[in-house]
Amino acid sequence: MTTSNPIQIILNEHKTNLPIVDIDIIKSPMKYEILDLLRHDEMNFEDIVENTSKSKASVSMHLGDLRKEGIVNYKADPSDNRKKIFYLNADFLGSIDSNKIKTVEKDQTKLLIDEFKEKGDINYLLLLTHTFKTLLMEFGMDISPVLQKTGNYIGEYLYSQLKDEDLDTFMDNISRYWLDNNLGKLSFKTGNNIEITCVDCFESKDLPKFGTPVCNIEKGMLEKLFNMYFDFDLKIEEIMCYAMGDEKCVYELQPA
Secondary structure (H helix, E strand, O other): OOOOOOEEEEEEEOOOOOOOOEEEEEOOOOHHHHHHHHHOEEHHHHHHHHHHHHHHHHHHHHHHHHHHOOOOOEEEOOOEEEEEEEEHHHHHEEEEEEOOOOOOOOHHHHHHHHHHHHOOHHHHHHHHHHOOOHHHOOOOOOOOOHHHHHHHHHHHHHHHHHHOOOHHHHHHHHHHHHHOOOOOEEEEEEEOEEEEEOOOOOOOOOOOOOOOOOHHHHHOOOOOOOHHHHOOOEEEEEEEHHHHHHOOOOEEEEOO
C-alpha cells in the first residue's frame, strides 16, 4: 500500500501586510515535523534537533524557510541569550494525513443525527454547523460539499416527520417546520421546475455580502426532502441569496 506525506494547513496573517487571509499548505515532511512540535509548545533549536533526529544543518535550513514565510519566529532564551527559542507565529487550522484515515461506517452519521432527534436537539445541530461554517468562511475556507451533505442527512431525518402523499400538504409541512423553528419563511412555486423562496434565511440573512450563494445546509436539506418525496434525484441550485446582496434566498429544483 502506498503512503503519502501528511499536510498541514496554516493561517498565516504575518506573511503579508495586505488585509487578506493567507493560507499556507505545508507538504514537506520535515517542516511538518517541526511545526507539529511547535504547535504544542515553544522549543529551542537544540530540542528541535533532538526531537526530529535530523542534522543541525537540515533543521536550520527548514526553520529558515519557515521564518521567511512568517510561519515561525524566534526569541532569545532568557536563560542563555546565545540560544533561540522558536514558536509558531501563525494559526494551525488542521492537517490531512491519508495514512491515518479510518473508514467510517456507512450509517454512523445517521446514528448521530438520530441521537439529536431523540434529544430534540436538531436546532442545536443546525446552530453548531452554521457557527462552524461561518468561522471557516472567516478563514477563507470553503467546505460547501461537506455542508450540503450535512444538510442531506438532516433532510433525510426530517422527511419522516414532514412527508405526505399530497405535494401541497408536504410543502405546507416543510414551510411550517421552517417557521416553527426560526429557519425562515418558505414559499413554493411549482411548474416544470420547483422554485423555493426563503425569507429571513437562518443561514445567510446576517452574513456579510460575499458575492456568492452560501446556504449549503438549507440547500442540502431541501434537496434531500424532495429527492425522497419524488423518489428520484433532483438538481438544486441557489440562484439568489442574502450573501449575494439579495433580499431573499431562492432555490430552483429540476431533474438531474
